[in-house]
Amino acid sequence: MNEVTTTGQNVDVAIEAALHELQTTKENVEVYIIDEGKKGLFGLFGTKPAIVRVQLKIDPITAVKEYLQTLVQHMGVSTTIEVLNKNRVIEINITGENVAKLIGKRGQTLNALQLLTQLAANKLIAQHVTVFINVGHYREQRRQILIKLASRLADQVVKTNKTVKLEPMPSFERKIVHHTLSKDRRVSTYSEGNEPNRYVVIESTNNK
Missing domain, CATH: 3.30.300.20 (K homology (KH) domain)
Incomplete structure (x- = not known):
């Protein structure tokens, strides 16, 4: 239970009732006053209770x-x-x-x-x-696989002079490929397509 609505003779009493129900302290909640209530004539006639909604703060x-x-x-x-x-x-x-x-x-x-x-x-x-x-350790293993794949495909592109398109992958994996080949002057890389099917293209610089 993350939220309660309680009533009391006044706002403070209503809040205390909510804190007791939530088993917490005032520092850990957000308080929303729905109705401040009303004291009746001689404390009896026309009395209206205060109403509050108290919500636990989200970590x-x-x-x-x-x-x-x-x-x-x-x-x-x-x-x-x-x-x-x-x-x-x-x-x-x-x-x-x-x-x-x-x-x-x-x-x-x-x-x-x-x-x-x-x-x-x-x-x-x-x-x-x-x-x-x-x-x-999957991400680390995947990173090493992508580094080796990028290097191998770069060699293939240079040897065949044919552009290679990799399978679609998320942006952080595409960055690994781009970074791996960024200093390889034999090839250039860029991304094509729309998420989530965006992919890396490796082409020979001899084609430019």
Whole structure:
């Protein structure tokens, strides 16, 4: 229960009743006064109780963690979720049994979880944040795979003089490919297509 509406002889009494029901203190809530109430004649006739709505303040990091926990539980996976907030970047690491189910083919399931959590986080947090989710050491392994793939395809492009289009991937993975080949003067890279089907193109500089 995150919110209650209570009544009392005055606003303070109504707030105290709400705090007791929520089992918290005033520092942890937002108070909305619906009706300040009214004292009746001689304290009897025409008396009207005060009405307040009291809502627990949301800890955005906790809320993001709970949101993600709900998602993975629906997928039937038992996990431990660690959350770090670093300068508007929320880093989340998931560990546990059968977590491979959360990764999917080439990280597609993990990327979808990351996108959904990103959208949820920016509804809960006033300032824009970036969400980065890792499962075990998958992201690091994927990074090494992309670096090797980019280098191998660059060699292929130079050898055949034919442009290569990679499979669609999220922006942070495309950046890995662009960065890997940024100092290779034999080739150039750019992105084409629309999200979520945007992809990297590698072409020989001899074609220019």
